[in-house]
Amino acid sequence: MTQVEAIVQTIDRLPPLPAIIHQALQRINDPRSSAQDVVEIIQYDQGITSQVLQVCNSAYFNLRRQVHSLKEALVLLGFDTLMQILLNKSFHGVLSRPCQGYDLDTGALWRHSVSCAILTEIVSRRIQREPDSRLFTAGLLHDMGKVVLSAYVGETFAAIKTLVREQGYSFVAAEREVLGIDHAELGGLIAEKWEFPPSIIAAVRFHHTPWLSQGDFAELVGLTHLANCMALLTGIGGGADGLYYAGDPETMHQFRLREKDIEKCLVQLNDRLQTMEAWLEVA
Amino acid sequence: MRIIIGVADMKVSNQAEADLITYSLGSCIGVVVYDSVARVGGLLHFMLPESQIDPEKARKNPWMFADTGIPFLFKETYKYGAEKGRLIVKVAGGAQIMDDKGFFNIGKRNYAAMRKIFWRNNVLIKAEDVGGMVNRTVRLELSTGKVWMKTSGEGEREL
Numbered sequence: 001m002t003q004v005e006a007i008v009q010t011i012d013r014l015p016p017l018p019a020i021i022h023q024a025l026q027r028i029n030d031p032r033s034s035a036q037d038v039v040e041i042i043q044y045d046q047g048i049t050s051q052v053l054q055v056c057n058s059a060y061f062n063l064r065r066q067v068h069s070l071k072e073a074l075v076l077l078g079f080d081t082l083m084q085i086l087l088n089k090s091f092h093g094v095l096s097r098p099c100q101g102y103d104l105d106t107g108a109l110w111r112h113s114v115s116c117a118i119l120t121e122i123v124s125r126r127i128q129r130e131p132d133s134r135l136f137t138a139g140l141l142h143d144m145g146k147v148v149l150s151a152y153v154g155e156t157f158a159a160i161k162t163l164v165r166e167q168g169y170s171f172v173a174a175e176r177e178v179l180g181i182d183h184a185e186l187g188g189l190i191a192e193k194w195e196f197p198p199s200i201i202a203a204v205r206f207h208h209t210p211w212l213s214q215g216d217f218a219e220l221v222g223l224t225h226l227a228n229c230m231a232l233l234t235g236i237g238g239g240a241d242g243l244y245y246a247g248d249p250e251t252m253h254q255f256r257l258r259e260k261d262i263e264k265c266l267v268q269l270n271d272r273l274q275t276m277e278a279w280l281e282v283a
Numbered sequence: 284m285r286i287i288i289g290v291a292d293m294k295v296s297n298q299a300e301a302d303l304i305t306y307s308l309g310s311c312i313g314v315v316v317y318d319s320v321a322r323v324g325g326l327l328h329f330m331l332p333e334s335q336i337d338p339e340k341a342r343k344n345p346w347m348f349a350d351t352g353i354p355f356l357f358k359e360t361y362k363y364g365a366e367k368g369r370l371i372v373k374v375a376g377g378a379q380i381m382d383d384k385g386f387f388n389i390g391k392r393n394y395a396a397m398r399k400i401f402w403r404n405n406v407l408i409k410a411e412d413v414g415g416m417v418n419r420t421v422r423l424e425l426s427t428g429k430v431w432m433k434t435s436g437e438g439e440r441e442l
Contacts, residue, residue, distance in 0.1 A: 103436045233389055235309025238418035240436030249384040259386050267337045270291055
């Protein structure tokens with residue numbers, strides 16, 4: 001078995017995606033399905049439903065009355081907020097694991113991921129696109145591959161570091177050179193295994209190489225790429241891979257964004273990040 | 284006792300047993316000031332160079348920007364008896380991603396904005412560790428006035 005095959009096999013050690021999340025994600029990402037369709041699916045899982053309702057009923061939202069069902073929550077909070085609570089609750093566990101290979105303590109990868117998720121929406125609004133719940137999903141899951149690759153990066157860190165510091169490699173290119181696969185491609189494979197929609201698979205796989213993505217998903221991939229660059233710049237949840245990643249000027253051109261736009265997007269991050277942290281402190 | 288300073292945040296203290304610490308400086312800059320006579324120190328973690336891009340945000344959170352945060356940091360230490368001439372200033376951060384077109388060079392712009400403010404106000408930087416592509420953690424030990432800097436994946440060293 002080659003090293004790449006061995007790495008890919010470790011995907012199997014990840015906990016399976018709960019069926020309910022899988023079905024909800026399919027519908028979140030299908031423009032033909034409605035908010036009600038998604039709620040129909042989720043409400044059969046009492047565990048998830050009660051967790052989501054707990055957040056809805058927390059002091060944070062300060063609703064005038066107690067919410068007893070997801071349908072009520074949908075009316076009061078809106079679909080996007082409800083989905084963000086659901087996604088955060090579902091993926092907080094796996095994304096909060098420490099990733100020692102990247103020198104990420106407990107919770108660090110989640111903070112980076114959720115910052116990226118928030119920024120995909122902020123950037124999308126800045127270029128005046130319609131709200132799209134795929135944005136948050138793509139941003140939140142873009143670095144899933146790090147959870148698996150961390151152990152291998154840890155073992156080969158000296159070699160990766162040499163390429164990065166002395167030969168000008170980006171961290172992701174150095175991973176590929178040393179290990180035969182990088183965290184973005186591996187994340188794409190995880191997303192495939194979990195049967196995510198093709199748009200999310202593309203966003204995860206190409207978040208460092210948006211120029212390789214073409215067709216329908218190019219915009220989602222580009223937004224995920226830019227949001228990740230901005231999240232890296234903040235340093236929030238940053239690790240030993242540092243900021244050794246390339247920002248794609250073509251994507252900036254495509255969206256007609258300038259350097260000042262990046263600052264204007266970053267200004268909005270803090271408040272939203274605090275909101276999401278508050279949601280998780282409930283329960 | 285550790286006093287943690289978040290992103291776009293600032294703390295000033297004269298408690299000898301306290302450590303002021305800020306994690307994960309990417310393109311943001313951590314400004315540390317310390318007066319060894321008044322035994323007061325402060326740490327600012329600012330994120331962006333100029334408040335003019337969002338004056339309303341700057342009113343609510345002056346620590347987000349260099350031009351509003353840095354004066355605030357100095358004035359706050361004066362309340363504890365610090366004097367400008369005695370304050371030792373050390374800075375770290377201002378990293379960037381790989382970007383030859385300069386779209387993402389907030390780190391450089393943060394550093395330039397900070398230098399301009401210091402230059403106008405005759406403030407000298409005693410030590411700095413800026414630029415590059417690394418994440419940094421900065422800690423001020425109030426009992427000694429020593430500033431410690433840690434790069435992600437490596438050990439802590441004095442700045």
